[in-house]
Amino acid sequence: xxxxxxxxxxxxxxxxxxxxxxxxxxxxxxxxxxxxxxxxxxxxxxxxxxxxxxxxxxxxxxxxxxxxxxxxxxxxxxxxxxxxxxxxxxxxxxxxxxxxxxx
Numbered sequence: 001x002x003x004x005x006x007x008x009x010x011x012x013x014x015x016x017x018x019x020x021x022x023x024x025x026x027x028x029x030x031x032x033x034x035x036x037x038x039x040x041x042x043x044x045x046x047x048x049x050x051x052x053x054x055x056x057x058x059x060x061x062x063x064x065x066x067x068x069x070x071x072x073x074x075x076x077x078x079x080x081x082x083x084x085x086x087x088x089x090x091x092x093x094x095x096x097x098x099x100x101x102x103x
Contacts, residue, residue: 001029002028002029002030005018005028005030005035005038005040006038009038009039009040012039013039014039014040014041015039015040015041015042016038016039016040016041016042017040017041017042017043017044018035018040018042018043018044019044019045019046020043020044020045020048022047022048025043056072059071059072060072
């Protein structure tokens, strides 16, 4: 409830974290801007990304089993892999490994 969030924000130091429920951010009764203004700086949704990943995996393996292209990325697999490497900073991680492990 908004009044409960205000009480928390008044009593706790920023930065605050808001864990989004399965009902979404709208269930808080407040906007992101309002929450941010009260000191909530980190917004976490622990469920939706997991559900999205699960659906993508189900669809991907079903397509593989049926001999169809992956419906989530189609023929763009290589491009998606490159994006994943950028997201995780693979080159930076490999550089650390080269400097510290490979001697």
